[in-house]
Amino acid sequence: MSEFLGERLxxxxxxxxxxxxxxxxxxxxxxxEPAPEYAAGRPARSLVLVGNGGGSLWRPFxxxxxxxxxxxxxxxxxxxxxxxxxxxxxFDLRAVFPSxxxxxxxxxxxxxxEGLKASPLGILMHPEYGLWHAYRGALLCDRELPVPAVEKxxxxxxxxxxxxxxNTCPADAIFDGEFKxxxxxxxxxxxxxxxxxxTGCAARNSCPCxxxxxxxxxxxxxxxxxxxxxxxxxxxxx
Ligand code: B12
Numbered sequence: 132m133s134e135f136l137g138e139r140l141x142x143x144x145x146x147x148x149x150x151x152x153x154x155x156x157x158x159x160x161x162x163x164e165p166a167p168e169y170a171a172g173r174p175a176r177s178l179v180l181v182g183n184g185g186g187s188l189w190r191p192f193x194x195x196x197x198x199x200x201x202x203x204x205x206x207x208x209x210x211x212x213x214x215x216x217x218x219x220x221x222f223d224l225r226a227v228f229p230s231x232x233x234x235x236x237x238x239x240x241x242x243x244x245e246g247l248k249a250s251p252l253g254i255l256m257h258p259e260y261g262l263w264h265a266y267r268g269a270l271l272c273d274r275e276l277p278v279p280a281v282e283k284x285x286x287x288x289x290x291x292x293x294x295x296x297x298n299t300c301p302a303d304a305i306f307d308g309e310f311k312x313x314x315x316x317x318x319x320x321x322x323x324x325x326x327x328x329x330t331g332c333a334a335r336n337s338c339p340c341x342x343x344x345x346x347x348x349x350x351x352x353x354x355x356x357x358x359x360x361x362x363x364x365x366x367x368x369x
Contacts, residue, residue: 143179143222143270150214151187152267155180156244157278167235167271169225175271179224180237180244181215182266184259185343193348205230207267207356215268224270237266246284251297252334253310258285261340262296287340295337301327305334320358328354 144154159177160166169175191214196206203209208230219226229237238255241247247255254262288294297305302318304311319327327333331350345353 146218146221147181150191151183152181153184153187155182155266157276158240158244159275167227169271169273173273176274177272177276178240179270180240180266181268181270182264184264186345186349189346189349211267219270224272226268226270228268229266240269241266244281246281248286250288251294252305256286256288258287260343262335262338263343263345296334299337300334316358319354
């Protein structure tokens with residue numbers, strides 16, 4: 132079916148949408164670049180990026196999550212593998228995931244597929260979704276996809292003189308163009324971090340491009356997962 136895929140990307144989008152997942156863009160690999168395998172000994176020729184824009188996946192994911200046994204590890208990765216895996220099988224594609232080791236270059240693929248650049252926080256800045264989007268998987272294909280060249284996108288951070296994301300972090304974890312994950316973790320997990328724990332990352336939330344801001348429950352979930360629990364490990368509560 133993957134030969135056929137180029138003409139039926141609309142069907143692929145329809146298969147993903149009940150789970151709040153979107154086709155985020157396409158990459159055609161050049162013959163001389165390293166590409167992940169489509170099948171044993173056969174490098175992929177292209178990929179389709181799959182992700183969320185805003186909180187689009189939150190309702191389908193959280194409904195699924197409440198039905199899972201408690202203590203399920205990495206629920207969002209597990210859910211992504213399940214729902215994107217089904218779509219991959221239907222369309223005869225190979226699914227890979229941002230949580231797979233060794234890590235695949237999802238942000239490089241996304242920059243290429245969507246023409247995005249990194250915000251000062253490291254997260255790619257999207258002209259519509261702002262900082263409120265992510266990638267949940269990629270579908271590898273054994274054919275080149277007939278997709279148009281990516282148009283140059285506006286990089287909203289270039290027009291943001293104030294850059295509140297750089298001076299809102301209570302832990303000064305965004306320092307000298309680098310994200311200090313230890314400082315962030317210590318703060319968010321510590322006695323002073325209740326605001327971040329309860330309302331999400333202060334730096335990300337300070338971005339004025341906030342139309343697609345994740346719902347508070349989703350932000351809390353991501354931060355808990357970043358800390359290693361409790362939602363990510365021991366609890367079913369959302
Ligand atoms: C390891 C990792 C982390 C580590 C360290 C990042 C680092 N310093 O390298 C930690 C745990 C700190 C981290 C944190 C977060 N991450 Co992270 N992370 C990854 C992961 C799994 C691997 C990165 C990698 O090395 N890739 C391999 C290289 C070869 O690929 P690459 O495309 O070239 O990777 C580039 C980026 O990682 C970037 N980068 C470097 N430093 C940082 C720091 C941050 C915070 C980010 C977002 C990117 C980034 O530079 C790399 C080299 O070009 C990717 C998924 C993936 N497979 O890429 C997600 C990913 C980069 N993370 C992502 C996100 C959203 C986050 C968080 C904001 C929260 C979250 N999980 O929702 C947090 C920040 C914490 C907070 N306060 O909110 C998203 C970014 C999406 C986007 N819109 O751009 C990704 C793509 C996962 C996804 N499912 O979409 N992350």
